[in-house]
Amino acid sequence: MDKVLQGQIAIVTGGSSGIGTGVSRALAAAGATVVVNHSRPSSKESAEKVLADIEAQGGSGMIYQCDVGQEDQVIDMFKEVITRYGTVDILVNNAGLQRDAPFTEMTLEQWNEVISINLTGQFLCAREAIKEFLRRGPQPEKSKALGKIICMSSVHELIPWAGHANYAASKGGIKLLMQSIAQEFAKDKIRVNSIAPGAIKTPINKEAWDTPEAEAKLLTLIPYDRVGVVDDIGNAAVWLASDASDYVIGTTLFVDGGMTLYEDFADNG
Ligand code: NAD
Numbered sequence: 001m002d003k004v005l006q007g008q009i010a011i012v013t014g015g016s017s018g019i020g021t022g023v024s025r026a027l028a029a030a031g032a033t034v035v036v037n038h039s040r041p042s043s044k045e046s047a048e049k050v051l052a053d054i055e056a057q058g059g060s061g062m063i064y065q066c067d068v069g070q071e072d073q074v075i076d077m078f079k080e081v082i083t084r085y086g087t088v089d090i091l092v093n094n095a096g097l098q099r100d101a102p103f104t105e106m107t108l109e110q111w112n113e114v115i116s117i118n119l120t121g122q123f124l125c126a127r128e129a130i131k132e133f134l135r136r137g138p139q140p141e142k143s144k145a146l147g148k149i150i151c152m153s154s155v156h157e158l159i160p161w162a163g164h165a166n167y168a169a170s171k172g173g174i175k176l177l178m179q180s181i182a183q184e185f186a187k188d189k190i191r192v193n194s195i196a197p198g199a200i201k202t203p204i205n206k207e208a209w210d211t212p213e214a215e216a217k218l219l220t221l222i223p224y225d226r227v228g229v230v231d232d233i234g235n236a237a238v239w240l241a242s243d244a245s246d247y248v249i250g251t252t253l254f255v256d257g258g259m260t261l262y263e264d265f266a267d268n269g
Pocket of ligand 1: 014016019020036039066067068094096097117119153154155197199200201202203204
């Protein structure tokens with residue numbers, strides 16, 4: 001892969017699993033130094049494995065434990081990364097989870113946990129990243145933009161999802177959070193965009209693809225007839241973080257095998 005992100009410092013939240021590992025590896029292969037964020041002591045080993053993979057490919061980075069829903073921890077993470085590397089150039093707001101329940105049985109705890117991590121976490125990290133981009137100023141030798149933020153959304157910023165109201169609300173929130181920040185800071189040459197994955201094989205949705213029957217059912221939703229893999233998202237993240245997408249601002253890039261084309265309508269003409 002071309003080193004289109006050479007010399008840039010990237011933070012990937014939730015980098016220790018699933019899509020976060022694919023994005024971390026892809027950014028590192030493109031030359032970025034990657035901070036692999038993980039949420040708790042139990043995910044340290046997975047984060048270390050991602051960093052070891054990056055180093056084995058000739059890349060570099062560090063791991064950092066932080067719950068993105070906790071303001072003090074997010075501020076400390078940015079302080080630590082800036083102390084160590086001098087700045088941050090790319091933030092991938094990837095951390096997220098599901099706490100599913102039929103709506104009338106959904107507890108306030110389930111609601112608050114999903115909103116806190118999926119939405120408030122993206123707000124807190126984006127705020128600290130933008131403060132740093134503005135403090136540091138332009139580095140034209142590294143990138144045309146002052147800084148880049150990629151928000152991990154979902155096809156469920158568009159497609160309603162019964163039984164997952166908290167998750168869909170968090171992703172719908174990310175859509176307008178992303179667009180509002182993009183609008184506010186485009187004049188400063190900060191580029192904020194989202195990736196909306198469709199179905200990607202990761203631990204978050206394992207029950208939807210880990211048996212042939214489940215995968216066949218899932219494929220009925222995907223015109224391209226294949227379930228996504230984390231590298232599909234990693235490749236998109238490299239493009240959105242690089243100067244190749246310099247004129248792309250406030251956009252959601254759907255990486256979904258056509259899921260948002262509503263395949264059912266193809267047979268109803
Ligand atoms: P995953 O469960 O494999 O990874 C989620 C990551 O988020 C883990 O590394 C986890 O440790 C981290 N995380 C959870 N709570 C955290 C916290 N408080 N602080 C920091 N990190 C925390 O799932 P995934 O599929 O890789 O999901 C990554 C992102 O992609 C999520 O935002 C998810 O909503 C989104 N997404 C996934 C799919 C899919 O099909 N897999 C589809 C659409 C969107």
